[in-house]
Amino acid sequence: xxxxxxxxxxxxxxxxxxxxxxxxxxxxxxxxxxxxxxxxxxxxxxxxxxxxxxxxxxxxxxxxxxxxxxxxxxxxxxxxxxxxxxxxxxxxxxxxxxxxxxxxxxxxxxxxxxxxxxxxxxxxxxx
Numbered sequence: 001x002x003x004x005x006x007x008x009x010x011x012x013x014x015x016x017x018x019x020x021x022x023x024x025x026x027x028x029x030x031x032x033x034x035x036x037x038x039x040x041x042x043x044x045x046x047x048x049x050x051x052x053x054x055x056x057x058x059x060x061x062x063x064x065x066x067x068x069x070x071x072x073x074x075x076x077x078x079x080x081x082x083x084x085x086x087x088x089x090x091x092x093x094x095x096x097x098x099x100x101x102x103x104x105x106x107x108x109x110x111x112x113x114x115x116x117x118x119x120x121x122x123x124x125x126x127x
Contacts, residue, residue, distance in 0.1 A: 007045070010036035010060070018043060029068070032058035032084070039063060046070055051091070054106065057081040064088030064110075072096070074116065077104040086111060096121055 007023030008030050010016060015037040022044045023029035029045030032038060033055030042065035045051040051068035054060060056079035066089040068074040074091035075098045077084055082104035090112045091097040097113035100106060101123040113119045 006031040008038075010038045010058075012036070014038065017041075022046070023048070028053045029071075030060070031055070032060045033079075033082075034058070036060070041065055043067075044069070049073065050076055051094075052076070052084075052086075053078075054082045054084045054104070055079050059083040060085075062086045062089055066090070067092075069093050073099055074113070075099070076101075077106040078102050079104060082106070085109075091116065099123070 006028040007026040010032050011034040013035050017039045019041040026048040028050045030052045036058045039061045041063045044067045046069040049072045051071050052075045054077040068091045070093040073096045074094040078101045080103040084106040087109045092115045094116040096118040097116035098120045
């Protein structure tokens with residue numbers, strides 16, 4: 001998973017179980033949109049632009065143990081219908097740890113966001 005546009009992309013009802021992978025220097029580590037889902041456990045995403053990006057109508061489940069290090073944006077959830085449940089991930093060394101914008105409605109629980117320029121940025125978020 002090296003230097004690609006997206007390490008993993010899920011759309012149109014895609015619903016993979018992804019565990020124990022490393023996504024290194026990707027533009028986006030994981031991209032979920034257009035009814036893309038998936039369960040993500042204990043993955044490492046590092047040294048790229050975005051760790052997890054959830055776009056319109058994306059709804060992943062990001063379970064404990066995911067590590068997002070030294071990215072421009074750790075997690076971005078953007079657009080109407082963008083959701084996702086994020087539990088117990090570690091986000092560090094990012095310009096922005098978490099961004100929620102443009103009507104997105106994710107759920108975050110037990111997250112560790114540290115050593116990032118902006119911890120959490122909410123802009124026109126729905127909830």
